[in-house]
Amino acid sequence: ETGVTQTPRHLVMGMTNKKSLKCEQHLGHNAMYWYKQSAKKPLELMFVYNFKEQTENNSVPSRFSPECPNSSHLFLHLHTLQPEDSALYLCASSQVPGISYNSPLHFGNGTRLTVT
Amino acid sequence: AQSVTQLDSQVPVFEEAPVELRCNYSSSVSVYLFWYVQYPNQGLQLLLKYLSGSTLVKGINGFEAEFNKSQTSFHLRKPSVHISDTAEYFCAVRENSGGSNYKLTFGKGTLLTVNP
Numbered sequence: 001e002t003g004v005t006q007t008p009r010h011l012v013m014g015m016t017n018k019k020s021l022k023c024e025q026h027l028g029h030n031a032m033y034w035y036k037q038s039a040k041k042p043l044e045l046m047f048v049y050n051f052k053e054q055t056e057n058n059s060v061p062s063r064f065s066p067e068c069p070n071s072s073h074l075f076l077h078l079h080t081l082q083p084e085d086s087a088l089y090l091c092a093s094s095q096v097p098g099i100s101y102n103s104p105l106h107f108g109n110g111t112r113l114t115v116t
Numbered sequence: 117a118q119s120v121t122q123l124d125s126q127v128p129v130f131e132e133a134p135v136e137l138r139c140n141y142s143s144s145v146s147v148y149l150f151w152y153v154q155y156p157n158q159g160l161q162l163l164l165k166y167l168s169g170s171t172l173v174k175g176i177n178g179f180e181a182e183f184n185k186s187q188t189s190f191h192l193r194k195p196s197v198h199i200s201d202t203a204e205y206f207c208a209v210r211e212n213s214g215g216s217n218y219k220l221t222f223g224k225g226t227l228l229t230v231n232p
Contacts, residue, residue, distance in 0.1 A: 004159070042120075043160075043206070043222040056219070090159050104150060105220065107159035 003027040006091050006108035013081065014116055021076040021111045023091030031096045032074040033105065034066060037088040049074065050096045081115045088112050118143040118209050122223035130231050131199055137192040137226045139207030149190040150208040150220070151181055160206060166190060177201065202230045 004025045013019050025032065034046040048056035049068040063085075065077040074091055088110045095103035123138045141147060148167050152160040164175025171183040181192045190207060207223040 006159075040224070042224050045219065048219075092159075104162045104165060105160075107152075107161070109157070109159045 004091055004093055004106050004108035006089075006111050008111060009109065010112045010114075012114045012116060013078070015081060015083070017081075018077070018079040020078065021089055021091075021113075023074040023076075023108055025072055025074075025091075025093040025106070025108075027093055027106055029093035029095055029103075029106070030071045031094050032068060032071070033092040033094075034074065034076055035090040035092060035107075037090055037110070043090070047076075078113075081113075083115050086113055086115045118147065118211050118221045120207050120209050120221050120223040122205075122207055122226050124226050125224065126227045126229065128229045128231060129197055132196050134195050135193065135197050135201075135228065137205050137207075137228065139190045139192065139223060141188050141190065141207075141209045143188075143209065143211055146212040148210045148212055149181075149183060150210070151175065151179070151190070151192050152206045152208060152222075153177075154204045154206065154225075156203070163192070163205070197228070197230045199230050199232060201228060203228060 007022045030051050032049045036044045036046055045058050046060045047066045052068050063080050067075040090110045091108045092105040094105050119142045121140045129135050150165045151163040153163045154160045163179055164173050164181055166173045166183045174180045179192055179194050181190055183190050204225045204227050206225045208220045210220050
């Protein structure tokens with residue numbers, strides 16, 4: 001049990017589909033993150049939410065739309081994706097730096113996304 | 117801006133042998149340093165972290181790392197590895213420059229394969 005739960009674990013979608021990834025953390029954290037992990041590349045930070053407010057959008061295409069209704073839940077809405085978007089999408093949480101600068105990230109097990 | 121270089125993409129070793137996974141970073145300010153481990157089909161798990169103080173840091177599963185400021189390195193070591201240590205290992209750095217975002221920069225990862 002990692003404390004950060006992601007669903008679904010696997011997702012196959014066509015380029016015209018709309019789907020959503022869900023992340024839930026049970027650690028009492030107040031910051032949540034989406035990362036993209038592609039083969040042979042470093043983890044790419046996509047979005048950061050502190051206290052439900054988006055504080056970082058790392059030049060992510062608009063076909064990825066995040067939503068953070070509260071500090072425990074984070075969604076990533078997907079639409080009209082491209083095959084190159086196939087990757088492992090990781091959610092993470094932490095305490096917001098400033099309250100605890102040294103709070104490490106806690107990751108979920110990820111959603112393996114395949115775009116056909 | 118900070119960057120992380122993991123010099124070896126793959127490290128094969130035999131069971132009970134010692135191992136060192138190398139990590140070098142660059143930054144214009146002081147940093148916090150982390151090693152994460154990713155087992156197959158799982159998210160990343162914190163192995164150990166250097167924040168301040170003693171440059172030799174001990175983590176879980178018998179791993180340790182040493183921060184060398186002059187060489188800007190944070191190499192990970194284990195004196196005797198087990199088959200179960202087979203995983204991908206990621207070095208990460210965060211600049212100690214304040215701010216409200218927890219922006220970790222990750223290396224590309226080193227795949228450690230332990231053979232019987």
